[in-house]
Amino acid sequence: MVRDITQDQILINIIRYLKDGKKKDLQDLLDELHPYDVGVIFESLPEKHRTRFLTYLTHQQLANLLQEVGAETQLVILKKLSKEKVAKVMDIMDNDDLANLILELSKAEKEEFLSALNDEEAVVVQNIMNYPEETAGRLMTNRFVWIPVHYTVRDVVAKLRSYAEIAETINYLYVIDEQKRLIGVLSYRDLILAHKDEKVEDVMFNRVISVHVLTDQENVAQVIERYDFLAVPVVEDDHVLAGIITVDDVIDVVIQEANEDIEKLSASGKDIDFDTKAFVAAYRRLPWLILLLFIGILSGSIISQFEETLDKVVALAFFMPMIAGMTGNTGTQSLAVVVRGLITRDLDKKAVTKLILRELGVGLIIGITCGVLISLIAFFWQGNLELGFVVGISLFCTLIIGTIAGTVIPLILYRFNVDPAVASGPLITTINDIFSLLIYFSVATAFLTALM
Amino acid sequence: MVRDITQDQILINIIRYLKDGKKKDLQDLLDELHPYDVGVIFESLPEKHRTRFLTYLTHQQLANLLQEVGAETQLVILKKLSKEKVAKVMDIMDNDDLANLILELSKAEKEEFLSALNDEEAVVVQNIMNYPEETAGRLMTNRFVWIPVHYTVRDVVAKLRSYAEIAETINYLYVIDEQKRLIGVLSYRDLILAHKDEKVEDVMFNRVISVHVLTDQENVAQVIERYDFLAVPVVEDDHVLAGIITVDDVIDVVIQEANEDIEKLSASGKDIDFDTKAFVAAYRRLPWLILLLFIGILSGSIISQFEETLDKVVALAFFMPMIAGMTGNTGTQSLAVVVRGLITRDLDKKAVTKLILRELGVGLIIGITCGVLISLIAFFWQGNLELGFVVGISLFCTLIIGTIAGTVIPLILYRFNVDPAVASGPLITTINDIFSLLIYFSVATAFLTALM
Known part of the structure; x- marks a missing residue:
């Protein structure tokens, strides 16, 4: 022992x-x-x-x-x-x-x-x-037990005795016809409860849920998760039984897919774990960072367009990181909700419209709340009513746009069969940076012009 | 049909x-x-x-x-x-x-x-x-089959016949002694292959893996995933069998935990799905956003400390969003690697040291690459060697610090038994914003002072 x-x-x-x-x-x-x-x-x-x-x-x-x-x-x-x-x-x-x-x-x-x-x-x-x-x-594995449809329960038990040792699961026995097509499934429980002389055809369950050999592993996991199966049969084009996928492999898939989503959402690079060498990890992360660096330059060039405005009111620069950051944050929040939602739910047109309207509502509420808050802060801190107004209006607009961008971009990618998680957090953040700076300086410039 | x-x-x-x-x-x-x-x-x-x-x-x-x-x-x-x-x-x-x-x-x-x-x-x-x-x-569920240790295989089969219908899984039969303590496990396969007159004690597997009633669900999932179990027994303090947890519930746990990680990493708010009302969703997201708003104000006040420097070289403002953004991005990347790594791996002191050194290496490599790149861009764009130098040195420093912050903060939280994912992406991003602006303007000010 x-x-x-x-x-x-x-x-x-x-x-x-x-x-x-x-x-x-x-x-x-x-x-x-x-x-x-x-x-x-x-x-x-x-x-x-x-x-x-x-x-x-x-x-x-x-x-x-x-x-x-x-x-x-x-x-x-x-x-x-x-x-x-x-x-x-x-x-x-x-x-x-x-x-x-x-x-x-x-x-x-x-x-x-x-x-x-x-x-x-x-x-x-x-x-x-x-x-x-x-x-x-x-x-899939080919270590499963299949039963010809003409067997009796007694035949099945006999077959099982000789196959139990090598089969990966004996919870479900798959029933096939002469062309090896999957036509039924028998649970082990049914077998115990049935009479020895009953025919398999009469005790089996006809409506077998199966997946195709080319089904994406994420969808396989969805089937197993929804139906609480311990295994799901895999069939070829003509419904010929090719193998089974067991739930333990599916758990690994679920973990792997969640990791991939997080990798993409955070643009943290593929397959980096604690044992990856520094050089390899840096190499895998750099492409994103360099892309984001160039997008960052773009936002720099937007600011440079407004050099004159900035020169007149240097205090505008104080609120730049806050506005860009907040827009990025709200976009990331929406993105995460959409990406994870798409995993458990299929979307039709109605649902998409509803989702976009909901996020628009969210954007409005947080835009008003944060916009009013920052107006007051800017006014009391800098003692400048106009500045408070410019910052508040800008934040209100950028939060709405940030929320919508974080919702619509992944939905568009999904529509074109691109994994929505590639619209990673950093990418959304950086795109929202650009939007927010454009709005902020445009509002400020318009306001300054109006005042002068 | x-x-x-x-x-x-x-x-x-x-x-x-x-x-x-x-x-x-x-x-x-x-x-x-x-x-x-x-x-x-x-x-x-x-x-x-x-x-x-x-x-x-x-x-x-x-x-x-x-x-x-x-x-x-x-x-x-x-x-x-x-x-x-x-x-x-x-x-x-x-x-x-x-x-x-x-x-x-x-x-x-x-x-x-x-x-x-x-x-x-x-x-x-x-x-x-x-x-x-x-x-x-x-x-856990109490719908499982337990077998007294003195049973023969024949007794077990008889008991099973009457319990098969209500049991959630009959893959494993748990063997208990007179005090109801879990002392063995019998797989259904073993049962089929054993002789009817053998005693359960002789065919059972002694080394039963079990979890305690108070074990965290994440650890339960880990046990089931590692051992490829279809179910795991749950025991109370004195090793008394209390129930079993089946793999289908564990899949739900894995999905739920992954969603929670993503919610926290993106600070997207608890339990928001496609059906959540706009008002509720906004209410759940706002606390984070308002916290981040105030941190953003903090970074604004840092910039205001350097108003003089900024007034002299307005072009410094062009690179502000890029530097802050890049530092946030690299921090998020490190954070994601740490948070997901901690799920599949337990850490000791040696592993932590190794991880921090690795990330330091990563920070150095990406710091040098991006620092050199931005120096060249800044120089050719603005035709200003000093500006290029200031931006390059700053980015080099902030990328290293951002990477280390994204690694060390979640590790510290983990050490104090706080879920590392609460150091959400936006939080790390915002903290890194502050670091990066401090460094950027300090380098710029030092340089300007030295030149003048």
Whole structure:
């Protein structure tokens, strides 16, 4: 019983087994652990013990380990194994994990590893790799149980007994006709409750929800989330059953998609985590920053157009960052609401109109509130009624425009099938900077001209 | 067979059944649909048909419907049902969903509905409501199968037959001792593969991963995601099994947590979706905006301190928005990397040092790149070498400081157990505004003084 031992004690035991050459004890211990924990242990195992550790594992344990570690560690492990062992381990691995692993390899390695697989498996893996990234085809596994429609419940139970060990989920059994087309689904619960002699056709659920191999992974996640499924079947054009996607893969998708949204909204660059090298991280972030730098220059040139106005009332400069900043902030707020809203909801024309009108309302309310507030502050601080008026009117206008820009720009992108999150926070902020400065100086200039 | 009918046709059929008074046909049709689809249909059903629709549903169908619609619709439905029916429907509902529903009610309604429940159920629901929000206790359900440790596999199968219908998941069967303490877990697969006469104790898995009733929901999601579980058991202090949390609830948690991060990062206000009224949305967004307005005034007062410098070289104002904006952008980028990184990774001292040094490196690289670039632009645009130098040096310094601020501020918050995402993008942007203006005008003033 390893129930109450801590991770550290386990690690110490493992190192002792390795030193004493107790292969069987190590294997038994690992069988009591979850694959995720074995992955963590491998990562924290000192380098000098790793090779022996790998040679002590069973093929199944190696396959589990490979599925839990990152791409870099996977390659390190594979290179330490004999070619024969690699072939055996790959045969055991889930096809979707295997396809992802092979995609990380160089072309030469790829061919070497694929040739190590048995033919049938190689075809399956090759097929998965042929689907575009982030589609259902890439996520699916072929380890599921399918049932011919003419089976009885008794036949199903018998088939299940022999497939239970390799299937990724046995919660749903998918029923197919002679052309392998998906025509029904049977839950494991239904099976328990049904009579042994009943025909599958009579107990199955006809209205099967499925996704197409080319469905975007975000939509797959939506289906699983809405219906609370543990798995969803994947079909090809002619409704032929191709595989299933399980909920654990979908959780990873949901996390990945949320991260991508945040990356884009903050223009923080693709795939930067705590382990990314400084040079790589800077390289990934710079393109956005340089683009924004040039847009910033543009706003500078707008101000330079109003040099005369600015020269007359230098105090106008005091409120510049505040006005530009506030417009950016309100735009970012609207943007975030739209981007996250689009994930859980599909939009029709009516909904779009309603949303834009709502945001217009929001813009009006915050525009009036903040406009009045800043007028009073500017008046009391600078003792200048005209300045207070110019700043207040400008903020009122820019907040409304900022709110609408933060709403409409992502909606337009969405309409043209561009991910609305690419209208990142910084981009909206910078665009709103320009709008706000133009309005601010135009109002100020008009006012000065009128007064003089 | 309703397999090939579209949602619209189903709706038309339903309305026809309602008009013709065909109660049984309606029930049969709905039994072929998923609860989520029934929810969608109810929302799109014209108001005049809704009351009759509800009276036609079975108790089970009503319970399913209630679990699929939003809080507002739930109340509408409950108010249309007789008191008796409400009691019966509530008995069928999952306890976690029921607790969430009751929490939405006013105090008087709450007592009324709780009194409608049978005593045992009322206690369970009351217990769930006593746990703090966003903890495991709130998410768990008591619809799971537990097995006394002395059972044989045969006993388990027999018990399962009678519980399969009400259990939320039968993938894992949790094994408890006489004190109801969780001591093992049995997967359904193991059960199929085991011999009928084997004892549960001998086939169960000893090292059960569980979460505590007070565990934060984000950590629950982490456990399920790491281990690829379909459910995780929840225990009380003394390791007594209290309930289970299923993966479908965890997906909702992951989405909710990601939305919360985005809300906070963009300071876009809590719980604003497409249906929120303009007034409510404005009210939720205004606090941040007003805070940021005052911080903006602060940056204005900084500029006013340098009025003399600005008066001498008005061209300094041209680069103000660019410098402030760029510093905000780089800070937001760092912030996003830190906030999302903290979700998937726990940090120790070593990792924090490494991260800060990495971001310092990033700041240096982008500082040099952008600093040189802007110096050249400023020089060629304004034909002023000194101005180019001042702008370049300032941008170099502010980008480094912006990057570090975007990294260190969320880390400090995290250290003091404050959610790092509250250091929202706009807040970091505004703080960076102040830093950048101080640096910019200090460099400019020092330079002017040196030259004169």
